[in-house]
Amino acid sequence: xxxxxxxxxxxxxxxxxxxxxxxxxxxxxxxxxxxxxxxxxxxxxxxxxxxxxxxxxxxxxxxxxxxxxxxxxxxxxxxxxxxxxxxxxxxxxxxxxxxxxxxxxxxxxxxxxxxxxxxxxxxxxxxxxxxxxxxxxxxxxxxxxxxxxxxxxxxxxxxxxxxxxxxxxxxxxxxxxxxxxxxxxxxxxxxxxxxxxxxxxxxxxxxxxxxxxxxxxxxxx
Amino acid sequence: xxxxxxxxxxxxxxxxxxxxxxxxxxxxxxxxxxxxxxxxxxxxxxxxxxxxxxxxxxxxxxxxxxxxxxxxxxxxxxxxxxxxxxxxxxxxxxxxxxxxxxxxxxxxxxxxxxxxxxxxxxxxxxxxxxxxxxxxxxxxxxxxxxxxxxxxxxxxxxxxxxxxxxxxxxxxxxxxxxxxxxxxxxxxxxxxxxxxxxxxxxxxxxxxxxxxxxxxxxxxxxxxxxxxxxxxxxxxxxxxxxxxxxxxxxxxxxxxxxxxxxxxxxxxxxxxxxxxxxxxxxxxxxxxxxxxxxxxxxxxxxxxxxxxxxxxxxxxxxxxxxxxxxxxxxxxxxxxxxxxxxxxxxxxxxxxxxxxxxxxxxxxxxxxxxxxxxxxxxxxxxxxxxxxxxxxxxxxxxxxxxxxxxxxxxxxxxxxxxxxxxxxxxxxxxxxxxxxxxxxxxxxxxxxxxxxxxx
Numbered sequence: 001x002x003x004x005x006x007x008x009x010x011x012x013x014x015x016x017x018x019x020x021x022x023x024x025x026x027x028x029x030x031x032x033x034x035x036x037x038x039x040x041x042x043x044x045x046x047x048x049x050x051x052x053x054x055x056x057x058x059x060x061x062x063x064x065x066x067x068x069x070x071x072x073x074x075x076x077x078x079x080x081x082x083x084x085x086x087x088x089x090x091x092x093x094x095x096x097x098x099x100x101x102x103x104x105x106x107x108x109x110x111x112x113x114x115x116x117x118x119x120x121x122x123x124x125x126x127x128x129x130x131x132x133x134x135x136x137x138x139x140x141x142x143x144x145x146x147x148x149x150x151x152x153x154x155x156x157x158x159x160x161x162x163x164x165x166x167x168x169x170x171x172x173x174x175x176x177x178x179x180x181x182x183x184x185x186x187x188x189x190x191x192x193x194x195x196x197x198x199x200x201x202x203x204x205x206x207x208x209x210x211x212x213x214x215x216x217x218x219x220x221x
Numbered sequence: 222x223x224x225x226x227x228x229x230x231x232x233x234x235x236x237x238x239x240x241x242x243x244x245x246x247x248x249x250x251x252x253x254x255x256x257x258x259x260x261x262x263x264x265x266x267x268x269x270x271x272x273x274x275x276x277x278x279x280x281x282x283x284x285x286x287x288x289x290x291x292x293x294x295x296x297x298x299x300x301x302x303x304x305x306x307x308x309x310x311x312x313x314x315x316x317x318x319x320x321x322x323x324x325x326x327x328x329x330x331x332x333x334x335x336x337x338x339x340x341x342x343x344x345x346x347x348x349x350x351x352x353x354x355x356x357x358x359x360x361x362x363x364x365x366x367x368x369x370x371x372x373x374x375x376x377x378x379x380x381x382x383x384x385x386x387x388x389x390x391x392x393x394x395x396x397x398x399x400x401x402x403x404x405x406x407x408x409x410x411x412x413x414x415x416x417x418x419x420x421x422x423x424x425x426x427x428x429x430x431x432x433x434x435x436x437x438x439x440x441x442x443x444x445x446x447x448x449x450x451x452x453x454x455x456x457x458x459x460x461x462x463x464x465x466x467x468x469x470x471x472x473x474x475x476x477x478x479x480x481x482x483x484x485x486x487x488x489x490x491x492x493x494x495x496x497x498x499x500x501x502x503x504x505x506x507x508x509x510x511x512x513x514x515x516x517x518x519x520x521x522x523x524x525x526x527x528x529x530x531x532x533x534x535x536x537x538x539x540x541x542x543x544x545x546x547x548x549x550x551x552x553x554x555x556x557x558x559x560x561x562x563x564x565x566x567x568x569x570x571x572x573x574x575x576x577x578x579x580x581x582x583x584x585x586x587x588x589x590x591x592x593x594x595x596x597x598x599x600x601x602x603x604x605x606x607x608x609x610x611x612x613x614x615x616x617x618x619x620x621x622x623x624x625x626x627x628x629x630x631x632x633x634x635x636x637x638x639x640x641x642x643x644x645x646x647x648x649x650x651x652x653x654x655x656x657x658x659x660x661x662x663x664x665x666x667x668x669x670x671x672x673x674x675x676x
Contacts (some may be wrong), residue, residue, distance in 0.1 A: 009457050011488050015464030022471055053453075080456035083449075101460035105467040 001046045001116060001159060002026040002177045006036040006062065007078075008054050012101070016049070019105055024139075024152040025112075026180040033057025037065055045073055046177065047115055049108075052079040052090070060093055067094035074115040078103065113137060120163035129162060129216065132201055141201070148200045153178060154193045161206065161216040170213035230393050237385045245378045249371045256367035264359050265328060268341040268352040271301065276345040279303050279311045300353040306344065320351045330356070395419045399427055411438040450614045451499060454628065458492040498629040502613070505558060505636045515641075517665070518554045520591060521547040521584045524563055528582055531567045538576045542567070546583035550591045552662040554641045562637040565630045566595045566658055574599035579653055591664040596650035596657035607647050611635040634658075 003025050007013040013029055020027045028043070030036045033054040040048070040062070048066070052059035063075055075095045079086070082100040090098050096118075097111050113136055117125070126135045133142040139155055141148045150158065160177050161169060171190045179185050194214055198206050207215050302320040303312040313319075321331050324342045331338055331353075338353040395418060402414055413431040416424055465488045469481035528544050535542040552559075570580045578598040585592055602610055609615045614628035638645040643662045650657035 009461065011461035011484065011491065012457065012464060014484065015461060015468050018468055019464065019471065022473075080453045080460065082452075082456075101456045102463045103460065105464060 001156065002028070002180065003112070004036070004039060004043075004045045004048045005029045006031075006033070006048065006054065006059065007051045008032060009051070016108075019109075020112075023109060024156055026156070026178055026183065028180045031055075033059065033062050036062045040066055040071065040073075041069075044071075044176075046119070047112055048073055048075045049112070050075055050077050050079075050095070052077060052081050052086070060090065063090075063093050063095060072119075074119045076108075076111055076115055078108065110137075116163075129165065130205055130219075132205060134158075134162065143201055150200065151193070151196065153189070154197050154200075157190070157193050157214075158197055158201075158206075158216075161214060165216045166218040168209050168213045168215040173213065229396070230389060233389045233393075234386060237389065238382055241378060241381050241385060245374050245381075249374045252371050252374065253367045256370040257363050260363035260366050261359075264354060264363070265339075265341070268299075268328075268339070268354055269343075271299070272341050272343040272350045272352045275301070275303060275350045276343065278346055278348045281305060281309065281311055298355055298358045300338070302351045302353075304349050304351075306347050306349055311348065318353075320353050322349060322351075324351065392420075396423055399423065403430075409441070411435075411441060447613060454495060454614050455492075455499075458488060458495055462488045462492060495629070498633065501561065502629055502633050502636060505561070505633055505640065515553045515555055517551045518556050518559055519549060520552050520559070520593060520662070521549050523556070523559060524582060524584050524593065527560065527563050527567060531564070531571060534568075535571045535580065538571065538574075540571055540574050540576060540578050540580060542571065542580040542582070544582045544584070546585045548585040550584070550586055550664055552591050552641070553665055554662075558637045558640065562634050562660075563593070565634050569630055570595050570597040570599070570656070573597065574655065578655070581650075581653060586664065587661070589664060591662045593660040593662070594657065596653050597655040598650075598653040599655040601649050601654065601656045602647065610647065611645070 001024075003020060005013065005016055005020070005027050007016065007029065008031050010031075013031065017027055017029050028039065028045075030039055031054075034056045036050075036054070037057060050059045050063060054062070059077065059079065063077075066073065066075065074097075076097045076099065077090045077095045078099050078101060079090075080101040081087075087098050087100075096115050099108060099111060117123070117136065125137060126133065128134070131144065133140075135141075136159065139150070141150055141155075141158075156178050157174055160174060174190050175185055178190070194206060194208070205216060207217055209215060299314070300318055300320060301312065301314040302310070304310045304322055308322060318333055318338075320338075320340060324331065324340055326342045326344055329340050329342065331340055337356045339356050339359065340351060340353045343350045399414055399419070411434045413434055414427055416427050416431070419427055462485070465481065465485040469478065469485055472478040472481045525544055525547060528542060532542060567580070567582065574580055574597040580595065580597045583592075583594045606615075611631045611634070613632040635645060638660055641662060643660050646659045646661075648657050648659075649655070
């Protein structure tokens, strides 16, 4: 899952970046509204964590631009502006959720998970697919009742593919979702993680569509 | 009682009622007395006319007393007696009451049967004609008549009082309306009271009241904005602290923990700095504003000392800071506050000047004034932002986000400058190209200085 963090406060930005990364998200961090606008025009994200009081362009203007481009990326506003009018305005202008600073990091992470879950069209927190039970909160994966431990990158790929069963994702797309700008990507990294996943979950779980990419089938083939 | 005498309406009513009652009483008294006097005169005239009507005389022995006696004759108001000048009685209307024949002609009085009679005697030829009237009876009748004259006044008084009450109420209705409007307000309802339809006497008062409302509202709004700003600004460092604590908790190894601790420490420093600056601002704003209690401050020596203090911080960033002119002169002020002011300006200059830059400070006389200038080779402030940089929590747009200011330093500078009646101007430095701030103080003559310098 790739997130965009829009935050001008260096201390807050650094801390959130570290916490999100340690939770397995690929995060890009921009520090002003103009760069946020530029970035959102060229790169797609699974979620945007948006501060409102930004230099050069206000967070609400960034949000307005995003929605006017028909971009449906979930937006979570995280700001110190806690007045009712601000919260209402933020949500009415197209944000999916609003959290005020200072917040608890657990709550921030839970809201991020909820927004991503909703964006992938699910409501149930724990779900089962092709005999594999998946809990996104604890990241517990059970195959035939047996717990399987995944590397964080493996988990990230599985999460991506499970979000849209039946949809094929190319290696490039997966890399995009897995790595932020700063990460070094080795050429065959995705293949390595796919290989690991098939070994742990069974080869039926992830299908290789030759020349196109990978997918989790909708039903057992 | 206090409330009564302080109510214009009550006072008006009280005074007007008093005036009405007083004038009515005086009028009644005068009317009564006049009426009494007039009645007296009429009775006297009556007695005189009665006597005169008998002037032709009665035949001597023509009207002997017929012996008729009536008990009621005692109460006859008028007594008529005719006698000859040599003492022979010719006629007597009340046989039991003898009128004194030795009375002088004209109006006199005599006592008989326990009461006083008014007597009119007239000598006509050989006959003495006398008419007497009981004074008590006469007074009673006079009183009755006088009261009848006075009685309309007693009817008019309540009517007048009612009219006065009505007029006062109607006239004070606009004031009452304003009172109700103001009384029904909530504490934060500070909009203006309508001045329409108010009498000329109240309009200036209501106008001043509205001006006051306006001032209070501005102060109130400023306070509200300050609280909103402060809440917002306090939240960011708190949010950072919270996240940093989480980071520390999640740190997997020693090196990560060390980074987290360092970050937490700098987060605490930042929060501390902000709180200190907020307190400083609050303290300066609450400080005494009048010049009477201020001391004589030698500005040049103070600035020299502060430049020495900040030199190390400047040097660490390879910034060349120096005093290019240090003319001696005295200004009136609070040394501590002026210290904070100069310190804040120099800290700012050092903070926003890129390393390798220059900061020039000067203190010099200029006519009647004394001028402090600090200029730097930093990026300066765009003209559009210059008016707002002294606002609390205002940060110049596009400013590098790496510089952690509280946004309060210049607000504190402005507060202190205002306290000292100093003019604060900002612009672009001609010599260094960066930000330039100038403070112009009213200068006072040094030889008049009885205070002490701060060195």
